[in-house]
Amino acid sequence: MAANLIxxxxxxxxxxxxxxxxxxxxxLNFSIxxxxxxxxxxxxxxxxxxxxxxxxxxxxxxxGSYRFSGQEVKDLTKKDLRSFKKDVQMIHQDPFASLNxxxxxxxxxxxxxxxxxxxxxxxxxxxxxxxxxxLVGLTPVEDFLDKYPHQLSxxxxxRVSIARALTLDxxxxxxxxxxxxxDTSLRISILNSLKExxxxxxxxxxxxxxxxxxxxxxxxEGRIAVxxxxxxxxxxxxxxxxxxxxxxxxxxxxxAIPEADPIITKSKERFQLKEGNIPELKNIPSGCAFNxxxxxxxxxxxxxxxxxxxxxxxxxxxxxxxxxx
Amino acid sequence: MMTxxxxxxxxxxNDLSIAYNTPRGKLHAVRNVNLTVHENxxxxxxxxxxxxxxxxxxxxxxxxxxxxxxxxxxxxxxxxxxxxxLTQMSERDIKIIRWQEIALMFQASQSVFNPVIKIKEHFxxxxxxxxxxxxxxxxxxxxxxxxxxxxxxxxxxLNSYAHELSGGMKQRALIALSFILDPKIVIFDEPTTALDVxxxxxxxxxxxxxKEEYDFSIIxxxxxxxxxxxxxxxxxxxxxxxxxxxxxxxxxxxxxxxPYSYGLINAVPKLISDKCEGDLSSIPGSPPDLIDxxxxxxxxxxxxxxxxxxxxxxxxxxxxxxxxxxxxxNYKNVPPIRRDN
Amino acid sequence: xxxxxxxxxxxxxxxxxxxxxKIGVLGIxxxxxxxxxxxxxxxxxxxxxxxxxxxxxxxxxxxxWLGTDHxxxxxxxxxxxxxxxxxxxxxxxxxxxxxIGIFLGTAAPLIGGKFDEILLFFADVWLxxxxxxxxxxxxxxxxxxxxxxxxxxxxxxxxxxxxSIRAEVLSLKEREYVEAAKMLDLSMIHVIxxxxxxxxxxxxxxxxxxxxxxxxxxxxxxxFLGLLPLEVNWxxxxxxxxxxxxxxxxxxxxFILAPAIAISLLIxxxxxxxxxxxxxxxxxxxxxxxx
Numbered sequence: 001m002a003a004n005l006i007x008x009x010x011x012x013x014x015x016x017x018x019x020x021x022x023x024x025x026x027x028l029n030f031s032i033x034x035x036x037x038x039x040x041x042x043x044x045x046x047x048x049x050x051x052x053x054x055x056x057x058x059x060x061x062x063x064g065s066y067r068f069s070g071q072e073v074k075d076l077t078k079k080d081l082r083s084f085k086k087d088v089q090m091i092h093q094d095p096f097a098s099l100n101x102x103x104x105x106x107x108x109x110x111x112x113x114x115x116x117x118x119x120x121x122x123x124x125x126x127x128x129x130x131x132x133x134x135l136v137g138l139t140p141v142e143d144f145l146d147k148y149p150h151q152l153s154x155x156x157x158x159r160v161s162i163a164r165a166l167t168l169d170x171x172x173x174x175x176x177x178x179x180x181x182x183d184t185s186l187r188i189s190i191l192n193s194l195k196e197x198x199x200x201x202x203x204x205x206x207x208x209x210x211x212x213x214x215x216x217x218x219x220x221e222g223r224i225a226v227x228x229x230x231x232x233x234x235x236x237x238x239x240x241x242x243x244x245x246x247x248x249x250x251x252x253x254x255x256a257i258p259e260a261d262p263i264i265t266k267s268k269e270r271f272q273l274k275e276g277n278i279p280e281l282k283n284i285p286s287g288c289a290f291n292x293x294x295x296x297x298x299x300x301x302x303x304x305x306x307x308x309x310x311x312x313x314x315x316x317x318x319x320x321x322x323x324x325x
Numbered sequence: 326m327m328t329x330x331x332x333x334x335x336x337x338x339n340d341l342s343i344a345y346n347t348p349r350g351k352l353h354a355v356r357n358v359n360l361t362v363h364e365n366x367x368x369x370x371x372x373x374x375x376x377x378x379x380x381x382x383x384x385x386x387x388x389x390x391x392x393x394x395x396x397x398x399x400x401x402x403x404x405x406x407x408x409x410x411l412t413q414m415s416e417r418d419i420k421i422i423r424w425q426e427i428a429l430m431f432q433a434s435q436s437v438f439n440p441v442i443k444i445k446e447h448f449x450x451x452x453x454x455x456x457x458x459x460x461x462x463x464x465x466x467x468x469x470x471x472x473x474x475x476x477x478x479x480x481x482x483l484n485s486y487a488h489e490l491s492g493g494m495k496q497r498a499l500i501a502l503s504f505i506l507d508p509k510i511v512i513f514d515e516p517t518t519a520l521d522v523x524x525x526x527x528x529x530x531x532x533x534x535x536k537e538e539y540d541f542s543i544i545x546x547x548x549x550x551x552x553x554x555x556x557x558x559x560x561x562x563x564x565x566x567x568x569x570x571x572x573x574x575x576x577x578x579x580x581x582x583x584p585y586s587y588g589l590i591n592a593v594p595k596l597i598s599d600k601c602e603g604d605l606s607s608i609p610g611s612p613p614d615l616i617d618x619x620x621x622x623x624x625x626x627x628x629x630x631x632x633x634x635x636x637x638x639x640x641x642x643x644x645x646x647x648x649x650x651x652x653x654x655n656y657k658n659v660p661p662i663r664r665d666n
Numbered sequence: 667x668x669x670x671x672x673x674x675x676x677x678x679x680x681x682x683x684x685x686x687x688k689i690g691v692l693g694i695x696x697x698x699x700x701x702x703x704x705x706x707x708x709x710x711x712x713x714x715x716x717x718x719x720x721x722x723x724x725x726x727x728x729x730x731w732l733g734t735d736h737x738x739x740x741x742x743x744x745x746x747x748x749x750x751x752x753x754x755x756x757x758x759x760x761x762x763x764x765x766i767g768i769f770l771g772t773a774a775p776l777i778g779g780k781f782d783e784i785l786l787f788f789a790d791v792w793l794x795x796x797x798x799x800x801x802x803x804x805x806x807x808x809x810x811x812x813x814x815x816x817x818x819x820x821x822x823x824x825x826x827x828x829x830s831i832r833a834e835v836l837s838l839k840e841r842e843y844v845e846a847a848k849m850l851d852l853s854m855i856h857v858i859x860x861x862x863x864x865x866x867x868x869x870x871x872x873x874x875x876x877x878x879x880x881x882x883x884x885x886x887x888x889x890f891l892g893l894l895p896l897e898v899n900w901x902x903x904x905x906x907x908x909x910x911x912x913x914x915x916x917x918x919x920x921f922i923l924a925p926a927i928a929i930s931l932l933i934x935x936x937x938x939x940x941x942x943x944x945x946x947x948x949x950x951x952x953x954x955x956x957x
Contacts, residue, residue, distance in 0.1 A: 043521040058845065085851045092842045100843040102864040112850040153611060168850065183373045183548050185592040189607035210521060217594035242596065254597070256526035258551035260590060261598035262574050265554050268597070273523070
């Protein structure tokens with residue numbers, strides 16, 4: 001079978017028609033293996049959420065190829081689509097909005113089980129729901145089964161979301177900023193639960209976040225891709241990318257992030273960017289989209305050609321200056 | 326750099342207790358809080374949601390909810406050698422203090438700007454509401470000055486509507502607006518949530534810059550310890566309505582004395598700092614119900630260092646170092662934050 | 667089924683909250699009194715069918731609480747019995763139109779595409795038709811007895827309700843829990859009845875009381891104009907009182923005032939209930955709080 005679970009090739013996405021069209025994803029190339037953690041990091045507007053939604057097949061893609069388990073997702077038949085849906089699930093950012101307020105936790109988990117005939121009789125369903133809730137750390141299970149979402153804390157709601165996603169035994173989960181609406185002191189426990197699940201369930205994660213610190217923690221054994229204005233500017237194994245960042249945008253991000261350590265954070269080396277404006281997606285400059293803010297931007301190549309993402313398996317960069325040295 | 330000279334006290338919160346009257350009973354949001362803010366000082370209030378930090382700050386300018394009740398204590402504001410007791414002031418008097426002496430920026434306050442009037446009208450309205458006798462031109466000049474300090478194109482921003490500005494620009498404009506009347510204290514509630522990393526960095530750096538240039542104090546309410554580490558001179562940890570630890574930033578971050586502070590710092594992953602990652606863990610459990618308060622240390626059910634007396638009696642605040650206070654029986658057992666190497 | 671359990675729980679909380687809103691309590695009380703009267707008056711305050719010429723336009727007294735009408739009959743039983751027809755009709759009309767509204771209003775946005783566009787266009791055109799004049803014209807051609815009237819009214823009013831419900835469904839279907847349900851491949855029926863509709867209940871109830879008001883206005887209007895077959899109800903009383911010149915006769919004051927006040931009270935109670943429902947459904951039930 002295909003070694004890679006997911007293969008993305010020259011992926012594009014546009015919104016709008018004709019004169020008003022905007023290309024939010026402008027040619028992405030990467031792949032994700034089974035049981036891998038792949039983090040996508042970028043600031044708002046870079047397209048990471050749209051990319052996540054395309055991978056979850058909630059949005060379609062305009063150009064390029066997205067192969068899941070060897071099959072082109074655009075061409076999936078209705079039957080294939082049903083098994084795709086079982087294989088790919090998504091965890092949303094907002095724990096408040098992702099659970100239906102009129103359903104109990106039991107129902108929320110039981111609905112997909114019943115729908116897909118995973119369990120048939122009531123006591124089978126009860127056992128399975130309890131097992132899954134236990135897996136995500138909502139114990140004692142009896143305390144949660146009859147509750148409604150508004151009676152749970154944000155972190156607990158997020159765990160219910162994760163439990164729901166697990167019911168169909170997916171091999172791939174898109175996790176969209178799952179901890180950004182949760183207090184900083186509670187984030188680690190949710191991320192740890194996700195990592196444990198990866199061990200038990202052989203799930204691959206596509207983890208979307210704007211917080212490199214969280215990405216560094218969660219994707220410890222995985223890879224991070226940094227996105228800027230619809231393209232990946234740097235992609236590599238986590239430690240390699242963080243300690244050996246090559247792209248100026250990545251360097252700027254790493255230097256800019258505050259840390260919970262007064263001396264380090266105040267004396268941290270900053271990578272100063274030019275004062276330029278962030279271009280709007282409908283008006284991307286020719287050449288490298290980063291040239292308005294890049295302190296290394298060189299004539300003529302950075303204003304002429306869009307840099308390609310090239311490098312080794314462990315570390316790829318899309319920057320003329322870096323790749324030409 | 327801070328000098329060793331004694332800074333004057335600016336705001337003193339004495340034994341303050343505030344409760345909300347709810348159908349289920351009194352919710353004790355703030356309990357016996359003692360906090361002093363000196364001139365030219367940045368104090369960060371850290372803690373999980375619901376610990377009372379927002380209620381505490383709203384009560385300074387009497388902006389708390391209608392069902393909030395002052396149970397005991399007072400808030401004193403010192404100006405020109407005079408003491409003003411803020412908690413006892415009438416609505417008319419406290420209005421003069423608000424924004425002019427003490428400015429308050431709410432959480433995620435980017436929707437504070439009225440979408441149908443230009444930014445400059447906001448500045449003008451704010452100043453005129455405090456009846457200062459400034460002319461329109463004087464106000465605009467001052468606004469331009471402040472906006473430039475925030476690295477914004479002042480003319481463009483003043484003539485824009487709120488929706489024409491990005492999130493980061495609105496936040497900076499708001500910060501400028503907080504300073505328009507030269508307040509002595511500015512309270513920021515989560516000033517950088519919902520902002521991108523690079524924008525956040527800009528705002529942190531700008532705040533540091535103007536703090537050095539102007540003479541005012543800042544209170545920052547945040548659950549993000551990194552922001553506290555960046556900007557604060559002093560950090561106060563709040564839990565279940567009380568201040569459980571209070572001290573200089575370095576003391577709190579490197580040798581915390583309260584298990585909750587210790588837990589908070591170890592719950593945050595690092596990027597390039599050398600904090601030992603083996604200690605990284607969330608604090609299990611959740612904060613207690615503030616309606617039925619038992620007489621014990623409120624943190625004890627979640628505490629790794631708890632002993633018998635912690636469950637019997639609520640600990641009181643004691644001094645454990647220079648400007649370092651903690652409410653814990655076992656503070657001596659709390660280890661310093663471990664570092665790699 | 668536990669969405670009904672949940673709704674019941676919310677109903678209890680809602681009831682408690684509503685009872686603390688004085689206007690709401692007033693509204694509910696008035697409506698309840700009117701309903702009660704309508705139910706018991708055939709037995710307790712039977713209509714006086716025989717005319718008594720000696721008692722024409724008598725002022726209120728111990729025997730005739732609100733005086734007598736132009737045929738010497740006691741006014742009070744007429745008032746007590748006069749609300750029944752109106753209420754029943756209003757209730758039936760509201761029920762039918764809400765059902766049409768829910769059915770079309772959920773199907774259209776969920777099916778989407780041309781179906782939705784056509785229905786929307788149709789509704790917009792329908793909304794331009796002046797409802798009351800059309801009713802007047804129809805009553806000239808058809809014999810609009812109560813149940814037929816209820817159906818006609820319901821059909822005439824479908825467009826507004828359809829648009830409101832459609833708007834609500836459009837927003838609800840974007841909710842993340844609906845998206846999650848689709849990702850889990852839960853059936854369309856499940857999405858409509860278990861995910862979306864229970865979240866619309868407050869909205870539906872409010873629209874229901876609104877429809878009742880419209881139905882009452884339409885009815886009273888038609889009765890007042892004398893376009894509907896006579897029965898004993900407040901609208902008819904107004905018609906007769908007006909025709910009999912009760913406005914000019916000081917002793918006949920109650921004959922025209924009583925039904926006018928009764929109608930106003932009914933409408934007012936519905937308005938107050940609607941208002942307190944609005945207050946109720948906006949902050950209290952929409953925020954997360956512990957039971």
